[in-house]
Amino acid sequence: MICRGTYLNISDNSGAKIVKCIGCNDGINVGDIITVTIKKTQKGKLNSKSVQKAVVVTTTKKLKRKDGSQYRFDTNTCVCVDSKLSIIGNRVMGATTYELRMYKLIKILSLTKICI
Amino acid sequence: MRLEKCWFCSSTIYPGHGITFVRNDATIFRFCRSKCHANFKLKRNPRKLRWTKAYRKLAGKELAQDTTFELERKRNRPERYNRELLCATMKGMKAITEIRKKRQDRFYDTRMQKARKQTRESEKKSLLKDIHLVKAPESLLKDKQQDLLLEKVAAEPVATVEQMDVQE
Numbered sequence: 425m426i427c428r429g430t431y432l433n434i435s436d437n438s439g440a441k442i443v444k445c446i447g448c449n450d451g452i453n454v455g456d457i458i459t460v461t462i463k464k465t466q467k468g469k470l471n472s473k474s475v476q477k478a479v480v481v482t483t484t485k486k487l488k489r490k491d492g493s494q495y496r497f498d499t500n501t502c503v504c505v506d507s508k509l510s511i512i513g514n515r516v517m518g519a520t521t522y523e524l525r526m527y528k529l530i531k532i533l534s535l536t537k538i539c540i
Numbered sequence: 541m542r543l544e545k546c547w548f549c550s551s552t553i554y555p556g557h558g559i560t561f562v563r564n565d566a567t568i569f570r571f572c573r574s575k576c577h578a579n580f581k582l583k584r585n586p587r588k589l590r591w592t593k594a595y596r597k598l599a600g601k602e603l604a605q606d607t608t609f610e611l612e613r614k615r616n617r618p619e620r621y622n623r624e625l626l627c628a629t630m631k632g633m634k635a636i637t638e639i640r641k642k643r644q645d646r647f648y649d650t651r652m653q654k655a656r657k658q659t660r661e662s663e664k665k666s667l668l669k670d671i672h673l674v675k676a677p678e679s680l681l682k683d684k685q686q687d688l689l690l691e692k693v694a695a696e697p698v699a700t701v702e703q704m705d706v707q708e
Contacts, residue, residue, distance in 0.1 A: 482562070486559070491555065491556070492555060492556030492557075493555070493556070493560065494558075494559040494560065495559070495560050495561075495562060496559060496560070496561045496562070497561075497562050497564075498561075498562070498563055498564045499564060518564055518565070518566050519562050519566040537566065538566040540560075540562055540568065
């Protein structure tokens, strides 16, 4: 379950590595947008301690679909986006879910190798 | 809808059943039920658990290598629609499943022949060992003595009818 204070991994090459959620609604699922602060960085554009928006890509909580199938992931991961919801990095690692299509975040889907 | 195989016990997963787990490197593990999922989380090896297909095939308890298994396989090459080919495969599926079932039954019978021998021998051993539970030792002794007597009687030469006539 993602709430305020949750640490998430970043699965793109925007520069952030680990972020902390500081603003979100209740019951965050795949495809929701949260505000985060950057705690750890890697090579890229973003610096640590900056506040960013991010899209949740995978969750450890079960993802249930209408056809009855259930999906579980290893970690909570997100992708950094700017205020217009366009992706900051230019590559997305690991798996993403087709639920992002519902939120019109097709750019993220097109960059990933495996959609589930 | 595709019927997938369970990663752990390799049974078929019907729609709406089980759970899929996606690792960080995007490899997909599908499980048919919570039993398989729980065993995966405990990092157990399906080859070492007796109830999985992997164990049974490895231990020679089921038909493992056969040409009939080659029909059901995941092919990533897309096939162009061809009515004749489709009809032929539909017919082939039925025929091959029948052949596979026959071969599996034969395999089971040959495997059970050995087992039957073993069980019979073990039962014989246990009967000889624990005969006192079936019959009291005293009555057994009596039976033995009676048998000895009968043997003695049988061993004695019996006079034939011709011999008896001569004596007269």
